[in-house]
Amino acid sequence: MKILGIETSCDETAAAICVDGEIVSSKISSQEIHNKFGGVIPELASREHEKMLNYIVHQALNDSKTSLEELDGIAVTQGPGLSGALIVGTSFSKGLAMGLNIPIIGINHLEAHIFANFLAEPQLTFPFTCLLVSGGHTQLWIVNDFGKYNLLGETRDDAAGEAFDKGARILGLGYPGGPEIEKLAEKGNHKAIKFPRALIEKNNFEFSFSGLKTSLLYYIEKNEKENISDIAASYQYAIIEVLVNKLKSAAEFSNSTNCVVAGGVAANKFLRKYSKNQISNRNIIFPHPSFCTDNAAMIAFLGEKYFINGNNSNLDFSILPNMRLN
Numbered sequence: 001m002k003i004l005g006i007e008t009s010c011d012e013t014a015a016a017i018c019v020d021g022e023i024v025s026s027k028i029s030s031q032e033i034h035n036k037f038g039g040v041i042p043e044l045a046s047r048e049h050e051k052m053l054n055y056i057v058h059q060a061l062n063d064s065k066t067s068l069e070e071l072d073g074i075a076v077t078q079g080p081g082l083s084g085a086l087i088v089g090t091s092f093s094k095g096l097a098m099g100l101n102i103p104i105i106g107i108n109h110l111e112a113h114i115f116a117n118f119l120a121e122p123q124l125t126f127p128f129t130c131l132l133v134s135g136g137h138t139q140l141w142i143v144n145d146f147g148k149y150n151l152l153g154e155t156r157d158d159a160a161g162e163a164f165d166k167g168a169r170i171l172g173l174g175y176p177g178g179p180e181i182e183k184l185a186e187k188g189n190h191k192a193i194k195f196p197r198a199l200i201e202k203n204n205f206e207f208s209f210s211g212l213k214t215s216l217l218y219y220i221e222k223n224e225k226e227n228i229s230d231i232a233a234s235y236q237y238a239i240i241e242v243l244v245n246k247l248k249s250a251a252e253f254s255n256s257t258n259c260v261v262a263g264g265v266a267a268n269k270f271l272r273k274y275s276k277n278q279i280s281n282r283n284i285i286f287p288h289p290s291f292c293t294d295n296a297a298m299i300a301f302l303g304e305k306y307f308i309n310g311n312n313s314n315l316d317f318s319i320l321p322n323m324r325l326n
């Protein structure tokens with residue numbers, strides 16, 4: 001099957017083509033307009049998607065020498081995400097599907113992040129434990145089968161990506177904060193400052209990162225920013241240590257051989273290294289970094305799975321800005 005995937009849930013305009021489980025092209029335009037605001041401005045995001053989407057879709061088609069007439073279906077992010085941004089992607093996709101007279105499927109962005117791990121490890125088998133860490137979500141899942149997901153726990157307040165973004169803003173760095181903190185942290189000592197680790201006790205699968213951000217704020221007020229690399233490295237370590245600790249205890253709890261990490265924060269090199277180090281008795285899988293942050297390859301790939309299973313959406317499906325996985 002030849003599937004076009006479209007992703008516009010936040011600040012990435014993306015299109016990809018998946019052919020029989022393989023990504024043959026993946027194009028992403030990251031909206032830089034938000035950098036100066038330190039976070040995504042929803043109305044600007046919708047306008048940028050509107051401007052870029054047609055161009056990005058044609059880039060993905062041209063890059064893989066695919067014509068519109070060859071497409072067997074369109075997969076598009078239905079939620080969760082920003083309403084206006086989702087409407088741009090779904091309206092475009094519905095128009096195209098209607099014009100080409102091909103099926104369309106609305107995709108859960110969170111499920112697609114998890115399934116990006118099959119692109120990295122096609123032999124991955126169920127069940128597995130998944131740490132899903134993005135800008136809006138921090139969750140631990142037991143993935144029993146396609147469509148069978150058990151939530152072990154999630155964050156009570158900020159998501160891990162949000163902790164990176166808010167920390168970066170406090171440190172006067174750019175947006176998105178994760179890559180900025182990661183870059184600075186490479187030159188710093190991660191044990192220099194002991195930031196708090198919330199809810200760290202064993203078999204507690206909930207997270208809390210809002211206190212960490214506040215303690216960074218207090219630290220900066222008291223100590224200035226003279227050792228900014230040490231601050232970034234210690235702050236990053238505080239987030240990553242909690243994530244890895246909880247992934248480890250979730251894997252023990254569910255007795256999973258395979259653990260996967262998904263979402264934008266999974267691109268973090270320290271998280272990749274530290275988790276493999278700390279959970280050496282299990283198979284730890286990460287998507288390729290370009291398939292961790294928002295992309296349409298994961299949407300096209302999961303869409304094809306649904307189409308193969310005989311599923312598709314009616315053309316009148318609605319966006320679901322607060323869509324959950326179960």
Ligand code: KG4
Nearest residue numbers: 134135136161176177178264265268293294
């Ligand atoms: O999955 P994603 O692209 O979008 C959402 O679905 O939310 O995740 C974006 C989040 C942002 O908070 C960003 O700061 C974080 O992922 N992120 C990172 C890195 N790259 C992106 N966090 C830590 N280290 C990175 N290298």
Ligand code: ZN
Nearest residue numbers: 134264293294
């Ligand atoms: Zn995402």
